[in-house]
Amino acid sequence: MDETHDDRVLLIVEDDDALAATLCRSFERRGWSVVRAHDLDSMRAVLEQHAPSHAVVDLKLANGSSGLACVQALHAHDDEMAIVVLTGYASIATAVEAIKLGARHYLAKPANTDDIEAAFARTEGETDVDMTNRATSIKTLEWERIHETLADTGFNISETARRLGMHRRTLARKLEKQRVK
Template sequence: MADALDLDVNERLLLVVEDDDAFARTLIRSFERRGYRVLRAADLAQVQQLLGSHTPGFAVVDLKLASGDSGLSCVQTLHAHSAAMLIVVLTGYASIATAVEAIKLGARHYLAKPANTDDIEAAFARAQGDAEVELTERTTSIKTLEWEHIHETLAATGFNISEAARRLGLHRRTLARKLEKQRVK
């Protein structure tokens, strides 16, 4: 059984689920300076292992993990472990589809990278939506729509480039080149 210290949300125990070592170290240092105790996992298996002995009050989850695990699976596992956990999803591959799914699975907020510690803490604090958020007049560009469609297809195929290329009607190498141009990590 986890000790009482780990179960106390007021202890500010944070789990960072991030496979990029440099970014994870930066986040961890920044949150530790703000008084959080920080645990780190790089994939779903490590998340499950940590949940065996800890119940964090907060989690920051990368959407796309190098292990092939989806951050959405991590969100689902974390929320099932503790519905009170405040979960923020970070991604360099933002799309409307994944944002909606992350919220449905229990995330508090969804932020596009680069996001800093201030942005993440503000997201933890936001319990309600903001009806006063400014609506932009800018229309979405064709390139943005193309990128969102590519990402949605990638997510639907479990990030299998060959299958996504087939569904998009592209050659696999063409899709790989497009992804390399849009790399945001």
């Protein structure tokens, strides 16, 4: 294992090759050393060879696997690592779980390199975040409940459908409409 712990080594866990390549190039131009993984298993292999100080983790990885498991493993590996979670469709449930599991911040896609570096720099919450008085819609509540249950089941579609009392195909259609990434 590489025992030198440079504070500018970034691990990107992303299964979208185009996005990962773009992030890699952008961070490398800013002086970061970048390593990449596609899923939990390849991430563990990377950690055997490298000691990243920072990580960007996609919430929804290939084959329905969860980036939350990656966040948990990264935090267990190094509880000082700055971890930012990216997602194409944010929900309160997954944001809360990501932070509980050790992420420093949670960003909705599209997020650029500036957004990610700013998230790495944040070490505390903000008290001056704008509050909204808008009532939550039924669709948003449904989506958050689905996401909460998905996270509870490790993104197992069949078990999530069972727990929600809906047909698996109905759940799959709802997820397809709201493209989870």
